[in-house]
Amino acid sequence: MVAAKFETRAIILRTAAYGEADRVVTMLGASMGRASALARGARKSAKRFAGGLGMAQEGRAILRERPGAELLVLEEFDVEQVHEGLAGDLGKTAHAAYALELCERLCPPRQPEEPVLAWLSEFLMLLERGRARAERLRVFEIGLLRRLGLGPVLDRCAVCSRGDLGTGNVRWHPDGGGVVCPDCLHRGDIMSGSTRRALVDLADMSLADAESMALDRETNAGCRHALLGLLRSHVSGPLRSLEFIEKMGAG
Numbered sequence: 001m002v003a004a005k006f007e008t009r010a011i012i013l014r015t016a017a018y019g020e021a022d023r024v025v026t027m028l029g030a031s032m033g034r035a036s037a038l039a040r041g042a043r044k045s046a047k048r049f050a051g052g053l054g055m056a057q058e059g060r061a062i063l064r065e066r067p068g069a070e071l072l073v074l075e076e077f078d079v080e081q082v083h084e085g086l087a088g089d090l091g092k093t094a095h096a097a098y099a100l101e102l103c104e105r106l107c108p109p110r111q112p113e114e115p116v117l118a119w120l121s122e123f124l125m126l127l128e129r130g131r132a133r134a135e136r137l138r139v140f141e142i143g144l145l146r147r148l149g150l151g152p153v154l155d156r157c158a159v160c161s162r163g164d165l166g167t168g169n170v171r172w173h174p175d176g177g178g179v180v181c182p183d184c185l186h187r188g189d190i191m192s193g194s195t196r197r198a199l200v201d202l203a204d205m206s207l208a209d210a211e212s213m214a215l216d217r218e219t220n221a222g223c224r225h226a227l228l229g230l231l232r233s234h235v236s237g238p239l240r241s242l243e244f245i246e247k248m249g250a251g
Protein backbone atom coordinates (compact mmCIF):
# COMPACT_ATOMS: atom_id res chain seq x y z
CA MET A 1 0.00 0.00 0.00
CA VAL A 2 1.40 3.37 -1.01
CA ALA A 3 0.92 6.10 1.58
CA ALA A 4 -0.94 9.13 0.24
CA LYS A 5 1.08 12.29 -0.23
CA PHE A 6 -0.58 15.68 -0.49
CA GLU A 7 0.20 19.37 -0.59
CA THR A 8 -1.68 22.08 1.28
CA ARG A 9 -1.38 25.68 2.37
CA ALA A 10 -0.84 25.73 6.15
CA ILE A 11 0.04 27.83 9.19
CA ILE A 12 2.21 26.39 11.95
CA LEU A 13 0.33 26.57 15.25
CA ARG A 14 2.85 24.91 17.53
CA THR A 15 5.98 22.80 17.46
CA ALA A 16 7.43 20.46 20.05
CA ALA A 17 10.75 18.66 20.24
CA TYR A 18 10.43 14.94 19.61
CA GLY A 19 13.29 12.59 20.40
CA GLU A 20 16.80 13.82 19.66
CA ALA A 21 16.39 14.97 16.11
CA ASP A 22 12.75 15.42 15.26
CA ARG A 23 9.90 17.82 15.83
CA VAL A 24 6.16 17.38 15.97
CA VAL A 25 4.53 20.28 14.15
CA THR A 26 0.87 21.11 14.69
CA MET A 27 -0.59 22.93 11.72
CA LEU A 28 -3.82 24.32 10.41
CA GLY A 29 -4.05 23.32 6.76
CA ALA A 30 -6.47 24.34 4.04
CA SER A 31 -7.33 20.81 2.99
CA MET A 32 -6.75 18.91 6.22
CA GLY A 33 -7.74 21.28 9.04
CA ARG A 34 -5.79 20.91 12.26
CA ALA A 35 -3.29 18.08 12.23
CA SER A 36 0.09 17.17 13.68
CA ALA A 37 3.00 15.90 11.64
CA LEU A 38 6.40 14.48 12.39
CA ALA A 39 9.23 16.56 10.91
CA ARG A 40 12.11 14.12 10.78
CA GLY A 41 15.53 15.60 11.33
CA ALA A 42 14.12 19.08 11.96
CA ARG A 43 16.24 19.61 15.06
CA LYS A 44 19.45 18.22 13.60
CA SER A 45 19.61 19.50 10.06
CA ALA A 46 19.02 23.13 9.12
CA LYS A 47 18.92 22.09 5.48
CA ARG A 48 15.86 19.90 5.69
CA PHE A 49 13.48 22.65 6.81
CA ALA A 50 15.28 25.82 5.84
CA GLY A 51 12.62 28.14 7.30
CA GLY A 52 13.12 26.66 10.77
CA LEU A 53 9.48 25.61 11.27
CA GLY A 54 8.71 28.58 13.51
CA MET A 55 5.34 29.34 15.04
CA ALA A 56 2.98 31.39 12.84
CA GLN A 57 4.94 30.61 9.68
CA GLU A 58 2.72 30.23 6.68
CA GLY A 59 3.49 28.27 3.57
CA ARG A 60 2.99 25.16 1.49
CA ALA A 61 3.34 21.87 3.27
CA ILE A 62 3.92 18.53 1.65
CA LEU A 63 2.59 15.83 3.92
CA ARG A 64 2.31 12.09 3.86
CA GLU A 65 -0.32 9.95 5.51
CA ARG A 66 0.90 6.95 7.45
CA PRO A 67 -1.53 4.05 7.28
CA GLY A 68 -3.09 3.46 10.67
CA ALA A 69 -1.28 6.37 12.32
CA GLU A 70 -2.75 9.66 13.41
CA LEU A 71 0.52 11.56 13.09
CA LEU A 72 1.31 12.63 9.53
CA VAL A 73 4.82 13.03 8.17
CA LEU A 74 5.90 16.51 7.11
CA GLU A 75 8.11 16.05 4.07
CA GLU A 76 8.61 19.69 3.12
CA PHE A 77 7.54 23.10 4.30
CA ASP A 78 8.03 25.91 1.82
CA VAL A 79 7.73 29.13 3.84
CA GLU A 80 5.88 32.00 2.17
CA GLN A 81 5.22 34.23 5.20
CA VAL A 82 7.71 34.15 8.07
CA HIS A 83 5.92 36.91 10.03
CA GLU A 84 9.28 38.08 11.34
CA GLY A 85 7.70 41.32 12.53
CA LEU A 86 5.84 39.45 15.27
CA ALA A 87 8.99 38.41 17.10
CA GLY A 88 10.47 41.77 18.06
CA ASP A 89 7.48 43.07 20.03
CA LEU A 90 6.20 41.33 23.17
CA GLY A 91 2.63 42.53 22.71
CA LYS A 92 2.52 41.22 19.15
CA THR A 93 4.15 37.95 20.18
CA ALA A 94 1.53 37.53 22.91
CA HIS A 95 -1.40 38.24 20.57
CA ALA A 96 -0.02 35.89 17.91
CA ALA A 97 0.53 33.09 20.46
CA TYR A 98 -3.03 33.54 21.72
CA ALA A 99 -4.57 33.46 18.22
CA LEU A 100 -2.58 30.33 17.34
CA GLU A 101 -3.57 28.63 20.59
CA LEU A 102 -7.25 29.45 20.06
CA CYS A 103 -7.12 27.83 16.61
CA GLU A 104 -5.31 24.81 17.99
CA ARG A 105 -7.75 24.35 20.85
CA LEU A 106 -11.00 25.16 19.04
CA CYS A 107 -10.54 23.58 15.59
CA PRO A 108 -11.56 19.94 15.53
CA PRO A 109 -8.88 17.60 14.14
CA ARG A 110 -8.75 16.78 10.43
CA GLN A 111 -11.72 18.88 9.44
CA PRO A 112 -11.01 21.38 6.66
CA GLU A 113 -11.46 24.93 7.97
CA GLU A 114 -10.56 27.16 5.03
CA PRO A 115 -12.39 30.23 6.40
CA VAL A 116 -10.54 29.84 9.72
CA LEU A 117 -7.20 29.56 7.96
CA ALA A 118 -7.93 32.73 5.97
CA TRP A 119 -9.08 34.53 9.15
CA LEU A 120 -5.92 33.57 11.05
CA SER A 121 -3.70 34.48 8.10
CA GLU A 122 -5.25 37.95 7.81
CA PHE A 123 -5.03 38.48 11.57
CA LEU A 124 -1.30 37.64 11.61
CA MET A 125 -0.65 39.88 8.61
CA LEU A 126 -2.41 42.89 10.19
CA LEU A 127 -0.80 42.24 13.57
CA GLU A 128 2.62 42.19 11.97
CA ARG A 129 2.00 45.52 10.22
CA GLY A 130 0.35 47.38 13.08
CA ARG A 131 0.32 47.49 16.86
CA ALA A 132 -1.06 44.79 19.16
CA ARG A 133 -4.58 46.18 19.61
CA ALA A 134 -7.37 44.85 21.81
CA GLU A 135 -9.99 45.77 19.16
CA ARG A 136 -8.36 43.50 16.56
CA LEU A 137 -8.19 40.70 19.11
CA ARG A 138 -11.92 41.03 19.98
CA VAL A 139 -12.90 40.91 16.28
CA PHE A 140 -10.63 37.90 15.80
CA GLU A 141 -12.14 36.06 18.78
CA ILE A 142 -15.76 36.54 17.79
CA GLY A 143 -15.02 35.96 14.09
CA LEU A 144 -13.23 32.72 14.91
CA LEU A 145 -16.16 31.50 17.01
CA ARG A 146 -18.58 32.32 14.20
CA ARG A 147 -16.47 30.59 11.56
CA LEU A 148 -16.48 27.46 13.70
CA GLY A 149 -20.26 27.61 14.11
CA LEU A 150 -19.88 28.65 17.77
CA GLY A 151 -20.95 32.28 17.41
CA PRO A 152 -23.13 33.60 20.26
CA VAL A 153 -26.71 34.83 19.94
CA LEU A 154 -26.50 38.59 20.53
CA ASP A 155 -29.48 40.28 18.87
CA ARG A 156 -32.24 38.44 20.73
CA CYS A 157 -32.81 36.39 23.85
CA ALA A 158 -31.29 32.92 23.38
CA VAL A 159 -34.18 31.41 25.38
CA CYS A 160 -37.43 33.18 24.35
CA SER A 161 -36.11 34.82 21.14
CA ARG A 162 -37.51 38.26 21.94
CA GLY A 163 -35.61 40.84 19.93
CA ASP A 164 -36.51 44.09 21.73
CA LEU A 165 -33.52 44.02 24.05
CA GLY A 166 -32.85 47.73 23.54
CA THR A 167 -30.22 49.39 25.68
CA GLY A 168 -30.97 47.63 28.95
CA ASN A 169 -28.91 45.07 30.80
CA VAL A 170 -29.13 41.41 29.79
CA ARG A 171 -27.65 38.24 31.24
CA TRP A 172 -24.69 36.56 29.57
CA HIS A 173 -25.08 32.81 29.40
CA PRO A 174 -22.21 31.24 27.38
CA ASP A 175 -23.45 27.68 27.92
CA GLY A 176 -26.93 28.75 26.83
CA GLY A 177 -25.74 30.19 23.54
CA GLY A 178 -25.44 33.91 24.23
CA VAL A 179 -27.49 36.73 25.72
CA VAL A 180 -30.64 36.02 27.72
CA CYS A 181 -33.31 38.58 28.62
CA PRO A 182 -33.95 39.49 32.30
CA ASP A 183 -37.33 37.70 32.23
CA CYS A 184 -35.75 34.36 31.30
CA LEU A 185 -32.74 34.38 33.60
CA HIS A 186 -32.23 35.95 37.01
CA ARG A 187 -28.77 34.60 37.73
CA GLY A 188 -25.39 34.76 36.06
CA ASP A 189 -23.28 37.54 34.60
CA ILE A 190 -24.97 40.85 33.89
CA MET A 191 -24.06 42.35 30.53
CA SER A 192 -24.65 46.03 29.90
CA GLY A 193 -26.59 47.18 26.87
CA SER A 194 -23.52 48.98 25.53
CA THR A 195 -21.40 45.82 25.76
CA ARG A 196 -24.09 43.82 23.97
CA ARG A 197 -24.35 46.37 21.17
CA ALA A 198 -20.55 46.50 20.86
CA LEU A 199 -20.50 42.70 20.48
CA VAL A 200 -23.19 42.91 17.77
CA ASP A 201 -20.93 45.36 15.88
CA LEU A 202 -17.77 43.30 16.44
CA ALA A 203 -19.47 40.15 15.16
CA ASP A 204 -20.08 41.70 11.73
CA MET A 205 -16.78 43.53 11.44
CA SER A 206 -13.92 42.63 9.12
CA LEU A 207 -10.41 42.53 10.55
CA ALA A 208 -9.49 45.40 8.23
CA ASP A 209 -12.30 47.55 9.72
CA ALA A 210 -11.13 46.71 13.24
CA GLU A 211 -7.89 48.59 12.51
CA SER A 212 -9.63 51.95 12.70
CA MET A 213 -12.24 51.10 15.34
CA ALA A 214 -11.76 52.07 18.99
CA LEU A 215 -13.48 50.58 22.03
CA ASP A 216 -13.44 52.48 25.31
CA ARG A 217 -11.76 50.69 28.19
CA GLU A 218 -14.95 49.62 29.92
CA THR A 219 -16.65 48.31 26.78
CA ASN A 220 -13.52 46.39 25.78
CA ALA A 221 -13.37 44.86 29.27
CA GLY A 222 -17.04 43.81 29.02
CA CYS A 223 -16.59 42.29 25.55
CA ARG A 224 -13.37 40.59 26.60
CA HIS A 225 -14.97 39.05 29.68
CA ALA A 226 -17.96 37.79 27.70
CA LEU A 227 -15.90 36.33 24.84
CA LEU A 228 -13.45 34.66 27.21
CA GLY A 229 -16.36 33.03 29.03
CA LEU A 230 -17.59 31.68 25.72
CA LEU A 231 -14.15 30.55 24.54
CA ARG A 232 -13.48 28.82 27.85
CA SER A 233 -16.76 26.94 27.58
CA HIS A 234 -15.38 25.30 24.40
CA VAL A 235 -11.87 24.35 25.56
CA SER A 236 -10.85 22.08 28.38
CA GLY A 237 -8.17 23.39 30.70
CA PRO A 238 -6.58 26.83 30.83
CA LEU A 239 -5.51 28.84 27.79
CA ARG A 240 -1.75 29.01 28.32
CA SER A 241 -1.09 32.09 26.20
CA LEU A 242 -3.73 34.12 28.00
CA GLU A 243 -1.62 34.47 31.13
CA PHE A 244 1.09 36.14 29.04
CA ILE A 245 -1.39 38.69 27.66
CA GLU A 246 -2.84 39.35 31.11
CA LYS A 247 0.61 39.89 32.64
CA MET A 248 1.35 42.47 30.00
CA GLY A 249 -2.07 44.12 30.25
CA ALA A 250 -2.12 43.86 26.48
CA GLY A 251 -5.55 42.47 25.83
Ligand SMILES: [Zn+2]
Residues within 6 Å of the ligand: 157, 158, 159, 160, 161, 162, 180, 181, 182, 183, 184
Ligand atom coordinates in the same frame (compact mmCIF):
# COMPACT_ATOMS: atom_id res chain seq x y z
ZN1 LIG B 1 -36.00 35.74 27.14
